[in-house]
Amino acid sequence: MLNGKRILLIVAGGIAAFKSQEMIRLLRKRGASVRCVLTEAGARFVTPLSLQALTEDRVYSDMFSLTDESEMGHIQLSRDADLLVVAPATANLLARMAAGLADDLASTVLLATDKPVLAAPAMNVRMWTHAATTANVETLKKRGVAFVGPNDGVMACNEYGPGRMSEPEEIVAAIESLLAQDRPLAGRQALVTSGPTREAIDPVRYISNHSSGKQGHAIAAALARLGAEVTLVSGPVTVADPAGVKVLKIDSADEMLAACLQAGAVDVAVCAAAVADWKAAKPTLAKIKKKPGAAPPTLELAPNPDILATLSKPGSKRPKLVVGFAAETENLVANAIDKRKRKGCDWIVANDVSPATGTFGGERNTVHLVSAEGVEDWPTLAKDEVAERLVGRIADRLGRPRPAAAAE
Ligand code: PMT
Numbered sequence: 001m002l003n004g005k006r007i008l009l010i011v012a013g014g015i016a017a018f019k020s021q022e023m024i025r026l027l028r029k030r031g032a033s034v035r036c037v038l039t040e041a042g043a044r045f046v047t048p049l050s051l052q053a054l055t056e057d058r059v060y061s062d063m064f065s066l067t068d069e070s071e072m073g074h075i076q077l078s079r080d081a082d083l084l085v086v087a088p089a090t091a092n093l094l095a096r097m098a099a100g101l102a103d104d105l106a107s108t109v110l111l112a113t114d115k116p117v118l119a120a121p122a123m124n125v126r127m128w129t130h131a132a133t134t135a136n137v138e139t140l141k142k143r144g145v146a147f148v149g150p151n152d153g154v155m156a157c158n159e160y161g162p163g164r165m166s167e168p169e170e171i172v173a174a175i176e177s178l179l180a181q182d183r184p185l186a187g188r189q190a191l192v193t194s195g196p197t198r199e200a201i202d203p204v205r206y207i208s209n210h211s212s213g214k215q216g217h218a219i220a221a222a223l224a225r226l227g228a229e230v231t232l233v234s235g236p237v238t239v240a241d242p243a244g245v246k247v248l249k250i251d252s253a254d255e256m257l258a259a260c261l262q263a264g265a266v267d268v269a270v271c272a273a274a275v276a277d278w279k280a281a282k283p284t285l286a287k288i289k290k291k292p293g294a295a296p297p298t299l300e301l302a303p304n305p306d307i308l309a310t311l312s313k314p315g316s317k318r319p320k321l322v323v324g325f326a327a328e329t330e331n332l333v334a335n336a337i338d339k340r341k342r343k344g345c346d347w348i349v350a351n352d353v354s355p356a357t358g359t360f361g362g363e364r365n366t367v368h369l370v371s372a373e374g375v376e377d378w379p380t381l382a383k384d385e386v387a388e389r390l391v392g393r394i395a396d397r398l399g400r401p402r403p404a405a406a407a408e
Pocket of ligand 1 (some may be wrong): 271276362
């Protein structure tokens with residue numbers, strides 16, 4: 001249900017903070033990734049270490065930490081999330097949100113975000129029913145903040161009434177219903193290739209390229225966020241596996257082709273991998289020795305299979321939509337137009353990989369979408385924005401799957 005969704009969980013200081021740990025477990029079980037912002041007061045109830053262990057990600061607390069700000073600023077924390085969840089939302093944090101304060105990392109992220117926000121209040125019954133809290137909640141609701149709870153019950157202070165934070169299952173259900181509203185690729189199968197391939201020359205040396213996998217992995221993650229069931233076939237990369245995506249790790253082009261065919265029939269295939277066009281014709285089992293005085297050995301090459309062209313072949317198993325990439329250093333668009341026709345795919349995403357562009361391994365990309373209808377020039381965007389845009393177009397093209405009885 002939450003495959004590939006990214007939740008930024010803000011844990012404020014209340015006794016209910018202990019429930020955040022069970023919530024993280026439930027969210028991750030459903031395929032979401034969770035990143036935590038822990039307030040100073042929150043850290044009195046749960047430790048950063050326990051949240052870090054459960055999320056398998058670092059925990060963010062300090063607004064002025066140089067490392068946090070350089071590695072993951074408050075804008076980026078919110079940009080990387082599909083939903084911000086404040087649980088527990090204390091009376092104090094709700095008041096600061098309503099007033100628009102930005103005096104710690106949590107309130108700054110909440111002020112800077114353009115993503116949906118869900119708050120799970122938790123406080124003493126008198127604090128919850130106080131006119132100030134009622135007014136703050138009204139203000140926040142008017143601004144679009146969604147609320148779950150609080151529930152009636154006995155509280156830690158032994159009083160009875162509304163103010164108990166909703167149970168983790170209830171909060172997760174509220175998250176699911178908020179995020180379910182926009183999953184146009186639910187029921188669709190997708191295949192993505194990403195990263196470089198490595199072609200062995202001997203057990204020590206190989207032929208490869210500079211692909212980091214950032215662009216391909218971002219596409220796999222974006223497809224999963226829109227509800228698709230995604231298989232990602234990845235060459236050797238250091239970027240993390242996207243949440244909610246099945247990852248098949250390979251080294252060579254031959255292995256990549258085998259893994260793609262193993263993935264079975266899909267609705268859409270996106271080939272973003274930088275596949276080596278050639279491999280060593282006769283890789284050796286033992287390391288090729290350097291012999292003193294002898295001339296350097298000659299490397300004989302053999303062609304690799306073309307995965308994109310194979311997937312594009314007409315037939316009943318052909319995906320409804322096949323998207324390739326074109327990595328060029330000259331005549332970008334003209335070569336991409338030619339490549340689309342030669343390989344038989346529907347769309348080609350053309351990008352310049354000359355060293356000066358920083359496309360290989362960088363955070364941003366400037367692409368042109370080439371289709372039978374023509375060429376669209378996109379502005380320079382972060383790679384995850386290129387992915388969002390491309391996947392939006394894929395969703396437009398594929399639309400929602402038909403009900404089972406009417407399916408092809
Ligand atoms: O990984 P990053 O650092 O984020 O960089 C992203 C990227 C530059 C690698 C990516 O945006 C990109 O351009 N990927 C395609 C790289 C490439 O191999 O382009 P090409 O023009 O050589 O190949 C054209 C298409 O055929 C590609 O879709 C490629 O995946 C596919 N191909 C190529 C050769 C082959 N033997 N089999 C293939 O399937």
